[in-house]
Amino acid sequence: MVEPTETMKNRAMPRLLRRNARLALAVSLGLIAATSAYSQGRGGPPGPPKTAKAAALYDLTGYWVSVVTEDWRFRMVTPPKGDYTGVMLNAQGRKMADAWDPAKDEAAGEQCKSYGAPNLMRVPGRLHITWQDEQTLKIEADAGQQTRVLHFAAAEEQDSSWQGFSKALWEMVPVGRGVTPVGSLKVVTTHLKPGYLRKNGVPYSANATLTEYFDRVSEPNGDAYLVVSTTVEDPVYLAQPFLTASHYRKQADAKGWNPAPCSAR
Amino acid sequence: MKRFQCCFLFVGAMAWGQGLDFSGRTNLPAGIDMSGTWYPQAFQDSGLITASGALVEYGGIPVNEAGRLYALAWNAARIQGRQHQCMGYTVPYTYNQPGNLRFWEERDPFTQQLIAIKHYWQISEGTRTIWMDDRPHPPAYAQHTWSGFSTGKYEGNTLTVYTTHLKRGWIRANGLAQSDEATVTEHFIRHGDRITYLAIVNDPVYLAEPFSRTYTLGRNVKEPDTWLYACDDGEQILGRREDQVESYTWGRHPFLREFADKNKMPLLATLGGPETMYPEIQAKFKDPQAMEAAAKAELTPSPGAPHASRAADPNPHDGEIHVLPVQGNLYMLVGDGGNIAVQIGDQAPLVVNSGAGQLTAKVIAAIRKLSEKPIQFIVNTNFGADYTGGNVQLRAAGHDPSVEGSFFSGQFADAGHGATIIGHQNVQNHLLALQKPAEGQPSDTFLEGRRRKFHNGEAVEIFYEPNATTDSDSIVHFRRSDVIATGDLFSTTAYPGIDVKNGGSIQGEVAALNHILDRTVYQHDEEGGTLIIPGHGRLCDEWEVAEYRDMLVIIRDRVQDLIQNGATLEKVKAARVTADYDDRFGANSGPWTTDMFVEAVFTSLKNPPKTARPNGR
Numbered sequence: 001m002v003e004p005t006e007t008m009k010n011r012a013m014p015r016l017l018r019r020n021a022r023l024a025l026a027v028s029l030g031l032i033a034a035t036s037a038y039s040q041g042r043g044g045p046p047g048p049p050k051t052a053k054a055a056a057l058y059d060l061t062g063y064w065v066s067v068v069t070e071d072w073r074f075r076m077v078t079p080p081k082g083d084y085t086g087v088m089l090n091a092q093g094r095k096m097a098d099a100w101d102p103a104k105d106e107a108a109g110e111q112c113k114s115y116g117a118p119n120l121m122r123v124p125g126r127l128h129i130t131w132q133d134e135q136t137l138k139i140e141a142d143a144g145q146q147t148r149v150l151h152f153a154a155a156e157e158q159d160s161s162w163q164g165f166s167k168a169l170w171e172m173v174p175v176g177r178g179v180t181p182v183g184s185l186k187v188v189t190t191h192l193k194p195g196y197l198r199k200n201g202v203p204y205s206a207n208a209t210l211t212e213y214f215d216r217v218s219e220p221n222g223d224a225y226l227v228v229s230t231t232v233e234d235p236v237y238l239a240q241p242f243l244t245a246s247h248y249r250k251q252a253d254a255k256g257w258n259p260a261p262c263s264a265r
Numbered sequence: 266m267k268r269f270q271c272c273f274l275f276v277g278a279m280a281w282g283q284g285l286d287f288s289g290r291t292n293l294p295a296g297i298d299m300s301g302t303w304y305p306q307a308f309q310d311s312g313l314i315t316a317s318g319a320l321v322e323y324g325g326i327p328v329n330e331a332g333r334l335y336a337l338a339w340n341a342a343r344i345q346g347r348q349h350q351c352m353g354y355t356v357p358y359t360y361n362q363p364g365n366l367r368f369w370e371e372r373d374p375f376t377q378q379l380i381a382i383k384h385y386w387q388i389s390e391g392t393r394t395i396w397m398d399d400r401p402h403p404p405a406y407a408q409h410t411w412s413g414f415s416t417g418k419y420e421g422n423t424l425t426v427y428t429t430h431l432k433r434g435w436i437r438a439n440g441l442a443q444s445d446e447a448t449v450t451e452h453f454i455r456h457g458d459r460i461t462y463l464a465i466v467n468d469p470v471y472l473a474e475p476f477s478r479t480y481t482l483g484r485n486v487k488e489p490d491t492w493l494y495a496c497d498d499g500e501q502i503l504g505r506r507e508d509q510v511e512s513y514t515w516g517r518h519p520f521l522r523e524f525a526d527k528n529k530m531p532l533l534a535t536l537g538g539p540e541t542m543y544p545e546i547q548a549k550f551k552d553p554q555a556m557e558a559a560a561k562a563e564l565t566p567s568p569g570a571p572h573a574s575r576a577a578d579p580n581p582h583d584g585e586i587h588v589l590p591v592q593g594n595l596y597m598l599v600g601d602g603g604n605i606a607v608q609i610g611d612q613a614p615l616v617v618n619s620g621a622g623q624l625t626a627k628v629i630a631a632i633r634k635l636s637e638k639p640i641q642f643i644v645n646t647n648f649g650a651d652y653t654g655g656n657v658q659l660r661a662a663g664h665d666p667s668v669e670g671s672f673f674s675g676q677f678a679d680a681g682h683g684a685t686i687i688g689h690q691n692v693q694n695h696l697l698a699l700q701k702p703a704e705g706q707p708s709d710t711f712l713e714g715r716r717r718k719f720h721n722g723e724a725v726e727i728f729y730e731p732n733a734t735t736d737s738d739s740i741v742h743f744r745r746s747d748v749i750a751t752g753d754l755f756s757t758t759a760y761p762g763i764d765v766k767n768g769g770s771i772q773g774e775v776a777a778l779n780h781i782l783d784r785t786v787y788q789h790d791e792e793g794g795t796l797i798i799p800g801h802g803r804l805c806d807e808w809e810v811a812e813y814r815d816m817l818v819i820i821r822d823r824v825q826d827l828i829q830n831g832a833t834l835e836k837v838k839a840a841r842v843t844a845d846y847d848d849r850f851g852a853n854s855g856p857w858t859t860d861m862f863v864e865a866v867f868t869s870l871k872n873p874p875k876t877a878r879p880n881g882r
Contacts, residue, residue: 057421067542069478071309072325076547077530086311124544143544173297173422173455182421184456217423217452219465225477227454229461243308245461245479256545 051134052152057170057183058216060137064127064226064248065256071244075122078199078265087202093237100201102264112262115144116162116195118210121228121246126257137168137185144262150187157191160206164192171213185214197232197242199265205236224250297422297455299368299382302489303482305360306459313361318439319524323537326441331572332471333536333563335845337518338819339440342511348782348811351496353411353790354389355434356449357464360480362388365491382417382424389790390494395426402429405579406589406599408804409445410792424453432792433812436466436476441537444470444849445757445809446576458484469575470848474539496790507779510818514826515565533560566844571851571859578758579803586627588635589804593746594721597798598631600624602651606750606798607632608743610721613641613664616684617741617750617798622654629662639664642720644727645688645707646752647737648695649762652800656705660684685709687716689729691737695767730754730777732874734761736768738777742784749781750798755810757802760843760850761817762857763865770869771821778814782807816846824866834867 068075071086084097105113115123125143132138135153140146150168157165172183189210197204213229226248233241312318323336343349354362364387371381382395393412402414413431417424426449433445447468454461460482465475513519525535533549533556540546549556579599581587586600598605602621605628607614614636620628632640640663645653663684673680688707696706709716716727716739723745730738734753741750753762754777763769785795785807797805823842832840843851843859851859 065543067477068544069325069476069542072541073312073322073528073530076324076534076541077528077550080529086308088308124547126544184422184454186456213454213456213461215423215454215461217420217425217454217463219450219475220427223465223475225452225463225465227452227461227463227479229454229456229459229481231459243306243459243481243483245309245463245481247463247477247479249477256543258544 052137052168052170053131053134055170057181057185060129060185060214060216060226061131062129063251063254063257064129065251066121066124066126066246066248067225068124070246071122074198074200075124081200083200084198084202087197087242088239089202089237090239093203093234093239096203096237097201100196102201105264111264112144112146112162113194113264114196114199115141115146115262116192116204117148117164117166117189118192118195118204118208118230118232119197120144120146120148120163121212121230122198122244126251127226127248128254128257142257142259145259146262150185160191160193162193162195164189164210187212187214203237204232204234207236208232208234208238226250297419297424297453298370299424299453299455299460300370301368302485302491303366303368303460304364304485305362305366306481306483307363308481309479310361313437318437318441319527320439320520321518321522321535322437322439322524323441324530324534324541326436326537327472327474327476327539327542328441328537329471329473329848330563330567331845331848332442332468332473333538334515334566335442335471336440336537337515337521337564338512338845339442340511340513343815345501345505346510346811346815347498348791348807350498350501351389351787351790352808353432353434353792354386354391355411355431355443356393356413356415356428357451357462357466357478357480358435358437358443359386359388359391359412360462360464360482362386364388365485365489366482367489367491385491387491388494389496391790395424404581404587404589404599405577406581406587406597406803408796408806409809411790413449420452422454424455426451426453432808436471442471444468444576446470446849447472474542494790507782508775508814508818510815510822512819512822514823518564521564531556531560533557533563536560536563538563566841568839568841570853571841571843572847573853574758574851575848576758576850580758580801584624586624586631588631591746591748591796591798591804593743593748594723595743595746595748595796595798596635597804598628601628602654603649603753603800604750604798604802606741606748607635608721608723608725608746609636610723612721613638613666615642615644615718615720615725616640616659617644618646618652618752618800619643619655619659621651622656622658625655625658628655629659640684641665641667642718643684643686644739644741644750645686645692646739646741646750646754646800647735648688648692648699649735649753652752653692653696653701653705656686657702660686660704687711687727689737689739691735691768695735695737728780730773730780732768732770732773733763733777734769734774735764738773740777740781747786747795748798749784749795751781751800751810753800754778755781755797755799755805755813757799757805757809758850759801759852759857760846760859760862763862763869765865765868768874769865770874771817771866772869773874775814775817775821778810778817781810782814785810816850820846820863821866821870824863825870828867828870834864837867838863 081100082098123143125141128140130138137150139148148163150166152168166187166189168187171186192208194206211231215227218224228246230244231241366384366386368384379397385392391412395415395417397417409430409432411432413428415426415428417426428449434443436443450465452463462480465477467475525532589597591597594608594610596607601624605620606617660683665681665685669681686707687709690710690712693707693710718725726742727739761774788794791808827837
């Protein structure tokens with residue numbers, strides 16, 4: 001028996017393909033029909049869009065305590081004036097930080113300058129997160145008695161405030177087909193009153209934009225952590241974006257919840 | 266043909282549009298593929314980059330008493346020691362490094378299934394493998410490494426990784442240690458060109474609570490190169506003694522308040538502990554006097570009994586003998602008292618120690634699986650029951666053809682009938698005194714220096730280590746395989762059982778460990794190279810031996826200091842001179858307690874042996 005050569009094999013291939021072409025076409029048409037029918041049955045006529053609460057990828061509600069293990073010396077105590085290690089301030093920003101005067105802030109009634117949205121998640125304390133309504137997530141912080149409102153649908157407000165206006169969405173990650181949707185809560189905050197990235201007067205301006213991702217992860221022992229990834233961009237005082245990540249551990253209840261007013265020192 | 270191809274493409278496109286997936290797998294969120302080069306972003310904790318921190322800067326770290334005392338004793342001069350100069354970086358500490366990390370995937374070339382996610386970190390040239398194929402973690406008696414053994418899975422948009430088998434490393438390189446008992450859970454959360462990383466360290470030895478912390482990695486597309494990290498140790502200080510390990514005396518740290526004063530914070534806050542992680546600590550700052558008083562109590566060991574070890578026992582204690590391939594010709598047998606080393610090759614097996622004698626039949630069966638030939642030699646590294654208990658049975662199962670038909674046959678009718686047991690003369694003396702059967706005693710003895718053989722294709726050196734745990738200790742170095750069996754001199758489970766009445770001493774023990782370190786060479790950054798089979802515990806390399814030596818020198822120096830100040834044995838025990846190591850090695854019950862160890866150190870310092878190697882060598 002003669003072994004087929006490579007040339008013989010190559011010549012034979014088109015014949016084999018032609019022989020099977022009709023079969024392949026039939027199978028393919030069948031596939032289209034089947035998947036089309038599956039799609040119709042799965043989707044049906046489009047219904048009303050899900051609310052943000054109904055579309056939530058994970059549950060962020062409840063009480064969370066900050067675990068302060070990063071930037072400890074900048075967060076647990078008020079760092080010395082002029083210590084802005086790790087924050088890429090430009091010359092104007094450094095000038096502002098070097099001029100920090102907490103007494104002046106107190107006199108101006110601006111004790112909450114370090115409790116604005118760009119730093120609030122860094123302040124040691126507890127959060128109480130609830131759905132205010134189907135399209136609005138509320139974050140209350142006991143430190144400074146601040147409340148952040150994350151809007152999934154509301155029109156943008158123009159007034160500036162410590163917490164600014166926060167626009168939220170569930171940002172989906174591209175996944176393989178048939179995979180449960182995954183993603184993160186993304187929040188972009190603007191309309192901020194000028195404040196501090198750290199308690200010792202490291203500044204951000206009214207032009208600052210805060211972008212955050214809120215993620216939830218779980219441990220084998222049942223602990224759940226809220227991880228907040230933060231980017232502050234400020235063309236006025238920052239030479240480059242300021243990135244931090246803060247984390248909180250889930251509490252079973254309100255234990256330790258201790259509302260306290262803002263402090264400038 | 267063209268029509269056929271077009272038709273197939275059309276069908277494929279239609280099917281894709283309808284929701285079918287031809288990838289063959291559907292469990293990976295494509296959006297969090299981390300392949301590429303990433304760089305740690307130094308915005309937070311930028312003062313800690315390369316991760317040192319100031320001395321006594323422990324705020325926010327949930328250390329327990331042992332962890333705090335370890336750090337308070339740590340003297341930066343210690344890194345002048347040879348084995349500390351090229352220490353590797355462990356997880357999660359390594360993510361605080363100033364250097365690129367390059368991630369890539371390893372996939373099965375035939376199925377394209379994801380096998381592992383790997384990454385190389387520039388600092389210390391570490392390569393980490395995160396297994397994604399559901400393989401089990403190795404047994405507890407397997408070797409530990411800087412990057413440990415990691416398994417991962419995708420959870421939502423997060424890669425979650427679980428790591429065991431880590432070497433003792435740093436939480437911070439200012440003395441805040443992460444023990445080799447630590448396990449780490451990590452979450453890599455990708456948002457575009459940013460990865461937020463959350464690690465949770467569980468360390469029963471040095472932490473009172475899990476330590477969680479974040480880092481941020483940014484994609485580095487402009488400068489993706491990852492450099493090398495050339496590190497070889499050298500003489501940083503000429504004439505530095507091998508038994509010199511710098512440490513601070515508790516309560517007399519010369520830089521205790523430097524960080525606190527500079528940053529205008531109470532000392533107590535800088536000493537760490539779980540309470541320093543939570544908001545409530547800020548209220549305590551308002552009472553400086555109370556904080557100062559509380560701080561003083563944290564600077565020295567609390568009164569009371571020594572702590573018992575919190576480390577897991579690596580011995581399975583399941584009535585079975587477990588075989589671990591070491592390297593070259595060597596295997597480690599675990600399960601019957603002390604570890605047994607088995608060398609195989611063209612000749613018959615050479616076995617180091619025979620275990621406790623409880624499972625000897627299974628030991629013999631395990632060795633038979635490694636080699637069909639009967640055991641030819643048994644080396645006893647000392648006379649302890651955990652090492653010689655199986656001598657009689659193991660010898661009987663062996664055969665030494667090298668003496669059969671030799672001139673020995675004229676003197677001994679049973680020459681070659683059974684394996685030949687080799688050991689220092691004092692092993693024989695002690696077993697004789699204990700009235701152990703003659704057939705379980707070494708018949709091939711030596712008196713000093715070394716006994717050497719060339720067996721199974723390699724040089725085998727048996728070195729006598731005088732006055733170490735006893736006066737009968739030896740180590741066995743398999744030179745080609747590059748493995749040292751230490752017998753009782755080194756353990757990962759307990760303080761050394763220094764038996765002063767039978768000739769042991771802390772001086773000889775330290776000298777023996779230094780002798781082992783004289784013979785070891787690491788492959789890269791204190792990892793690999795010469796492997797160490799300890800008397801008890803897991804497979805090691807020189808890093809663990811150096812750590813053990815350091816511990817013993819530090820404890821020795823503390824006891825010596827107290828003796829010089831007139832302390833009695835009771836006062837030395839009450840001072841808890843082992844407090845920073847008890848959570849790892851201590852025992853309050855069983856055959857070898859912490860008190861017995863401290864007494865052995867005290868006694869041998871009061872009455873130094875005459876024959877231990879001089880100057881710690």
